[in-house]
Amino acid sequence: MPHPSDQSTLRSKVAAYFQLLSEYERELYHDPDLKREPPAGGKVLKSAVSTPAKGLNPYPSYAPYDSLTAMNESISGCLRCGLGPTRTKFVFGTGSKNARVVFIGEAPGAEEDRRGEPFVGRAGELLNSMLREIDWRREDVYICNVLKCRPPNNRDPLPEEVTLCEPYLHEQLRILDPEWLVSLGRISAQALLRTTAPLKALRGVVHRYREKPLWVTYHPAALLRNQNLMPDAHQDLLTLQRMIAAGAYQP
Ligand code: URA
Numbered sequence: 001m002p003h004p005s006d007q008s009t010l011r012s013k014v015a016a017y018f019q020l021l022s023e024y025e026r027e028l029y030h031d032p033d034l035k036r037e038p039p040a041g042g043k044v045l046k047s048a049v050s051t052p053a054k055g056l057n058p059y060p061s062y063a064p065y066d067s068l069t070a071m072n073e074s075i076s077g078c079l080r081c082g083l084g085p086t087r088t089k090f091v092f093g094t095g096s097k098n099a100r101v102v103f104i105g106e107a108p109g110a111e112e113d114r115r116g117e118p119f120v121g122r123a124g125e126l127l128n129s130m131l132r133e134i135d136w137r138r139e140d141v142y143i144c145n146v147l148k149c150r151p152p153n154n155r156d157p158l159p160e161e162v163t164l165c166e167p168y169l170h171e172q173l174r175i176l177d178p179e180w181l182v183s184l185g186r187i188s189a190q191a192l193l194r195t196t197a198p199l200k201a202l203r204g205v206v207h208r209y210r211e212k213p214l215w216v217t218y219h220p221a222a223l224l225r226n227q228n229l230m231p232d233a234h235q236d237l238l239t240l241q242r243m244i245a246a247g248a249y250q251p
Pocket of ligand 1: 105106107108109112117118119120123145221
């Protein structure tokens with residue numbers, strides 16, 4: 001077991017390394033005046049996956065970024081997993097940079113893929129109205145997904161897609177530093193908590209994710225399918241609101 005001071009030295013070395021990598025990437029992919037020379041010999045290799053135009057980085061750094069805006073700009077050309085080439089728009093996340101609560105769904109659906117914003121379809125409208133019922137506004141919280149790109153036909157995220165995309169969520173949470181996290185639905189909760197437990201076992205318990213309290217509630221799409229679940233979902237949000245007001249589980 002390394003000594004705590006060795007651990008913090010290691011952590012700052014890793015942070016410095018990633019900082020350098022981000023600066024390098026910014027220079028390479030975002031400086032419009034930077035002239036890239038063709039490789040020596042002049043032969044350009046054809047890649048199996050065509051990279052997006054305008055210098056978007058297909059393998060962006062996971063961390064660190066100075067802001068959510070800088071991060072979104074840097075990672076929106078990501079082609080790390082098989083979903084990259086199939087998406088219409090990268091769905092980074094939306095909301096307040098001062099949000100105390102971050103809601104995390106599983107992955108963008110068709111409407112989100114078209115518009116580049118999470119929870120903007122029918123499920124999103126229901127989420128907005130559920131927030132309004134507890135006097136919260138969508139603009140005051142932050143909303144994102146475990147995956148930033150839509151899986152074909154809205155299938156569940158694959159474990160390798162979660163592995164490749166989740167570090168982006170980690171960095172978003174590092175920048176936002178919220179007080180609470182909320183998993184919207186079983187898939188999000190199971191992916192983040194590395195469990196196969198059913199939703200009924202995951203609701204009503206304060207979990208931990210990235211050292212933050214994580215609350216689990218129904219996915220709004222499940223509520224659209226079964227309106228009988230609405231009172232329980234409303235109660236979940238009220239309980240969350242009370243825990244926040246009581247200052248429970250302060251990080
Ligand atoms: N479902 C999700 O999990 N996320 C969205 O953004 C939309 C629907």
